Amino acid sequence: MASSFSASWLRGDPRALEFLSDRFRHGAARAEAVAAAASRPMDPAIHDVLVARNARLAPSPARQRNQELLARPGTTAVVTGQQVGLFLGPLFTVYKAASAIVAARALAEETGRPCVPVFWLQTEDHDLPEIDHCFVPRSAGGPLRMALEHPDAATSRVPVAHRHLGPGITHALAALRAELSGNPHAEEHLALLERSYRPEATLADAFAEVLSALFADEGLVFLDPRDPRLAPFAAPIHRRAIEEAAPICSKLAERGHALAQASFSEQVHIRPGSPLNFFSPDGLDGARYRLDPSTTPGTWSLVGHPQGASVTTAELLSWLEREPLRFTTSALLRPILQDSWLPTAAYVGGPGEIAYFAQLAPLYAHVGLPMPLIVPRARFRVIDDRVRRLLDKLGLSPDDANAPRDELLARLAVRDAGEALETPEAVEARLLSTFSSELARLGERMAAFDPTLAQAISRTDKTVRRGVSRLVARYGRSMTQRDQTTLERVERLRAWLAPDGAPQERIYSLPYYASRLGSHAFTRLVLESCEPFSGNLKDLKP
Known part of the structure; x- marks a missing residue:
């Protein structure tokens, strides 16, 4: 049976450290990572897009200062991210954001270089059934499940950036209000959710509005890779993924074999010869399909396409030139895109992300990027x-x-x-x-x-x-x-x-705990309890 990579890595198992260094534990290594990131300033054009995206959020002087810092050479970033789940998805979304904020503070204090926390809104995925619902505990009976109830959720292949909440959000909010209305801070938290989670809003916009409000004082900055203005800057990464698919997959397959030999499994399966990106043949907001090499040279099958369609390399590159937003990243390509755009000193991840970073050293080397520090997110258990x-x-x-x-x-x-x-x-x-x-x-x-x-x-x-x-x-x-x-x-x-x-x-999701303790009180408790560069499980005892 394969071992859990992330658990072994956190224990300092030498087998795991062969694949992913625990540099985050050592001050000298952290300083080296910050210096390397500081030498890669953010492209001013990408920064302009980031500023415009954050301007759609409620004003925050701290976020404004952090955006200004990102424009200056020598500033670095601590990045984390998550799928844009209903009502922020599981509690660990809040823990991730807090971990990035605390790690950025710690790196800035240690090195004297400015460091900004950035939240990557994972809007390129199409896994709607993973994020269209959430749970809250109840005093009696099992958890209460709330869902958007999109009729096509199980079959949709459209990036979630283009999915609106729809009428189901009204029923989800009503169920939440009925369950939580007796709690002391329910009205305050429900009002925050109801302002953002509207039928006409997208999952991504509602998610960003609520999370930005919770961490407004800490200046958490948001980046959405599906912003159309960013698509031209993603095109070179997608081109390499297509043109160099064979050597990239070969190196990743070797890595996967080595992991298996060490009794670890691949977190992300490598399909032989397949690019690490998806293509949407029917338009910018259309269904996305993985590409597999076909029996005809220079031709790719669209995996899962209802008509079994295919596309040539020449056609892909032509679309990439004209409409780069038709292309989206896979889990293994996303970090490369992220660290091409941002001066990333560290990435804060959960167990699954730690496991797929164990696969990624060959890809970072192939594209000539230094891998950032990989920092485990905070883990908490609320004992109310x-x-x-x-x-x-x-x-x-x-x-x-x-x-x-x-x-x-x-x-x-x-x-x-x-x-x-x-x-x-x-x-x-x-x-x-x-x-x-x-x-x-x-x-x-x-x-x-x-x-x-x-x-x-x-x-x-x-x-x-x-x-x-x-x-x-x-x-x-x-x-x-x-x-x-x-x-x-x-x-x-x-x-x-x-x-x-x-x-x-x-x-469980945030609403129950926020309605009992207060949105900002709970967020403050999490921030104060975060230990940078730890990853140990701690109990929160409000």
Whole structure:
């Protein structure tokens, strides 16, 4: 089984460090990365587009200052980004933005060079079902799911930059208001969402408006790669991706093989000979398709096209010259585009991004760009008053909620019953211990004069083990159902901290926490709790 690259990397596993350096941990390496980024000033024309895009947001003196800094030679950037999910998507979106802000401050203080936090709005993807919904916890029952309910969400291949929220947003906001209206800061946060999330707005615009409001005082700057004015600056990257697809894929495939040899898997699959970009044959806001080399030289198949269409290299390059916005990046090409436009000293990423940066060293080398520092985003678990009360009543720690449900219930049953009950594991071990040793002794005595008895002994062993396993499972279920109050509390605790067994930050969205604590109070708590260049899981205890 392949290991988790990001977990191994954060632990400092030498196998992982062979593929991605942990330079972010070392002050001298951070200074080198900042110096390298400072030598690559931002193109004034790209800066003009960035300023125009940010002018659409509510005014922020701090953002204005940071934009001015980006125009000056020697300024660097700490970049992060995320798909533009409904109501900001999972909580880790806020944690990413805060991590970039805190890392930029730290690098500026360490090096004396100005460093600006930049949020890359990932609007080129077409994975609408990944971002058209969000969840908030409820005091009873499972999470509340809100979605835009676009009828074509599952089949749409249009970049999400061109998707409007539509009438579904009205129903989503109503469901959110009905669930959260009793919380002390609900009105303030819901008003912020309702100003931005309007049927006629795009997912990207609403996302940027809310996130920029939360971090207005910190001057977070936004960049949208689907801005039509940026398309000509992306064209050279797309041209290289097409013209040099074979050598690029060959190098990335070698990297993937080396990762596999080290027991890691590729985060992004490499398709042999395929460019790392997508093409929209039907227009700037049309469906996007990956390109695969066809059997005819100089021709590419449009993967997933309903008519099985193809396009020649000459046609692609002609479109690239005339309408470069028809081209979009894949996950592996996006960092190259980002670091061609920005003086990136560091990129703040989550576990998945860390894993695909492990694949990217050959591509950075191929295009002649230095790879920035890769910095793990902050990871948090919110322990609010409701969670604290449950933990106190159950006598558990937050980490206990990560245990499998039945295991946790059995442990509580044993603890509460004192010595009267054994754990299912202890019962199974005790029942099998004597049986196994006696059966083995019988087998040794009989082997000399009846070798055929070995098969019967083996069958008996398997039969008894299956029977004991069924008995112990029933015993465990009886223990878990013994105390209905405890059962309900454990279910609620796991729903708050580990919904469906996943980290809280990957499932739940901001609205619940902002409505309980206040939008800016929660943001401030996250910022104050961020440790630059750490990546350790911390508990937030408002």
